[in-house]
Amino acid sequence: MGKVIGLKCATCGKIYPPDSGLFTCPDCGPYKGTLEVLYDYEELRKTLNRKNWINNDLPWHYRYINLLPFNDISLIPPLQVGTTPLIENKRLNSKYGFNILLKDDTRNSTLSYKDRASSIALIKALEQNAPGIIVASTGNAASSMAGFGASSGMPVYVLVPETIPEGKLLQLILYNAKVVKVKSNYDKCFDLSMEIAEKTGLYLRSTAVNPYLSEGKKTSAFEIAEQTNYNLPDYVFVPVGDGCIIESVFKGFKELFMLNITEKIPKIIGVQAEGADPLTRAFQGKSSEITFMDKPTTIADSINVGVPRDGIKALKAVYESNGMFISVKDSEIIDAIKELAKETGIFVEPAAAAAFAGFKKARKEGKILPKSSVVILLTGHGLKDPASIKNNQQVDTPVLPPDIEKILKLLSL
Ligand SMILES: Cc1ncc(COP(=O)(O)O)c(C=O)c1O
Ligand SMILES: [Zn+2]
Numbered sequence: 001m002g003k004v005i006g007l008k009c010a011t012c013g014k015i016y017p018p019d020s021g022l023f024t025c026p027d028c029g030p031y032k033g034t035l036e037v038l039y040d041y042e043e044l045r046k047t048l049n050r051k052n053w054i055n056n057d058l059p060w061h062y063r064y065i066n067l068l069p070f071n072d073i074s075l076i077p078p079l080q081v082g083t084t085p086l087i088e089n090k091r092l093n094s095k096y097g098f099n100i101l102l103k104d105d106t107r108n109s110t111l112s113y114k115d116r117a118s119s120i121a122l123i124k125a126l127e128q129n130a131p132g133i134i135v136a137s138t139g140n141a142a143s144s145m146a147g148f149g150a151s152s153g154m155p156v157y158v159l160v161p162e163t164i165p166e167g168k169l170l171q172l173i174l175y176n177a178k179v180v181k182v183k184s185n186y187d188k189c190f191d192l193s194m195e196i197a198e199k200t201g202l203y204l205r206s207t208a209v210n211p212y213l214s215e216g217k218k219t220s221a222f223e224i225a226e227q228t229n230y231n232l233p234d235y236v237f238v239p240v241g242d243g244c245i246i247e248s249v250f251k252g253f254k255e256l257f258m259l260n261i262t263e264k265i266p267k268i269i270g271v272q273a274e275g276a277d278p279l280t281r282a283f284q285g286k287s288s289e290i291t292f293m294d295k296p297t298t299i300a301d302s303i304n305v306g307v308p309r310d311g312i313k314a315l316k317a318v319y320e321s322n323g324m325f326i327s328v329k330d331s332e333i334i335d336a337i338k339e340l341a342k343e344t345g346i347f348v349e350p351a352a353a354a355a356f357a358g359f360k361k362a363r364k365e366g367k368i369l370p371k372s373s374v375v376i377l378l379t380g381h382g383l384k385d386p387a388s389i390k391n392n393q394q395v396d397t398p399v400l401p402p403d404i405e406k407i408l409k410l411l412s413l
Helices: 041-047 060-067 090-096 115-127 140-152 166-174 186-200 212-217 219-227 244-258 278-284 311-320 330-344 350-364 386-390 404-410
Strands: 004-009 035-039 086-088 099-104 133-136 156-161 178-182 235-239 267-273 324-328 373-378
Touching: 035 041, 035 212, 041 244, 060 115, 060 219, 086 219, 090 099, 090 330, 099 219, 115 133, 115 140, 115 212, 133 140, 133 186, 140 156, 140 166, 156 166, 156 186, 166 178, 166 386, 178 186, 212 219, 212 244, 219 244, 235 244, 235 350, 244 267, 244 311, 267 278, 267 311, 267 350, 278 311, 278 324, 311 324, 324 330, 324 350, 330 350, 330 386, 350 373
Parallel strands: 099 373, 133 156, 156 178, 235 267, 235 373, 267 324
Antiparallel strands: 004 035, 086 099
């Protein structure tokens, strides 16, 4: 198991041995008992510093191997992951009066942030000689896992809601995953995946109940630290469904801070869609008690989650960093997709656009300090779900004969 020294329950704090095979704390159950991967931070503090904490002999986010839960570099999958650009667009800055950095994770191999987690899940499955991997997903986690499985010949089994967007389904099929569309929602797929993993010995890659996924998802925080030359932003905006990305990003910043590699932890802002926002509601009630939503509804399929599996850690990330949760309307999400595409050239899917919409709303409501620095995590590519924008946008383009006069007239040139 190498450098991982324990798995700590998010609620009762009990620490289990890393080879216990547990996914969640038996005392606290699957929602409250999510586990956190612990390293020997005392020991790491003695040896790691800003100059040596990265291993530049390794590719992509595996450069952070000192803070990742594996040692055998021969298991690294041959598919790019992370190492995505942090983009400053000066026009956007002057429009909003903030120093905005866009973390463009649409550039991952399977076009979403989930590749960060899938890459580590694959390594853990290979370590255990698992016969295959099972994943329940709204779409991205599955298509990502399928891509990484394909890169290494690992069979991937997938349960998705039947409403999965076409682009994500096409990825699954072409990556050769064994896909079942379930006549139900994501939350039901999730429960089924846990049962199947238990019955079959398949490695479980469903979000949150597998603590190692966070280890992959935290690496964007490491990249942001490097890319800002350790001048961390004041705020990081993260779209939230299950809450795994947000808690992982926080963990990444916290680890660097604990190791004295950075000097602060940014305020973490979670953004949910209004129709699927149990964590915003808990936050508004200043509580850590989450009331699940039976029928979550938003066009942002990736965050259409009523039962957030990593809710406890997600709320902790926000409370401990002095951040907040906010919710945005579907119409604000659509506007954010259009604005980002038009003003920055980055075309994102609705969930990713929610983070930008959240920034706009927080700014408008005076919830963030003017002129401060902001990172917005753009977690998934727009071409994964073109229908969501097509239904809300005039996409008819006129067809003309090959007549230059007519073309110039149409283009007002
Ligand atoms: C593009 C995108 N953004 C955000 C999220 C939300 O991540 P989490 O469920 O970990 O909160 C997801 C999860 O599927 C996603 O695919
Ligand atoms: Zn517990």
